[in-house]
């Protein structure tokens with residue numbers, strides 16, 4: 001029994017080490033290694049005028065994956081723009097959430113829709129870069145450097 005516990009402990013340790021090592025590597029690959037120091041308190045979300053889940057920018061940086069989705073509360077786009085940006089973007093019309101592709105089949109494309117979920121790289125594209133998130137971060141992380149980076153070409157680095 002004791003031997004089994006030891007094996008489980010070793011496997012857990014190895015698993016955690018692999019996950020941590022992977023995160024360190026991907027954070028360096030994105031060019032934003034400081035993102036690993038984010039402790040996901042989400043204080044940066046509180047002042048975003050678009051109601052973005054800003055902490056997802058940081059999560060995208062340490063995982064080197066600008067395709068992860070973040071939520072939004074106050075971003076409005078034309079349906080055409082939403083659909084052309086990402087057909088899988090989640091939009092809200094008359095209180096109902098659906099993909100931009102589904103909405104595009106049913107509604108006029110010049111209609112304004114609320115965006116509820118979008119890829120981090122697309123969020124950066126529509127981000128006004130006010131920087132309120134950065135001034136709110138208790139450890140002063142340079143969040144806007146991620147947004148600027150992604151604004152260029154939707155990729156890190």
Ligand code: SF4
Nearest residue numbers: 038040041042044137
């Ligand atoms: S406020 Fe700073 S530490 Fe907190 S989630 Fe945002 S970036 Fe991370």
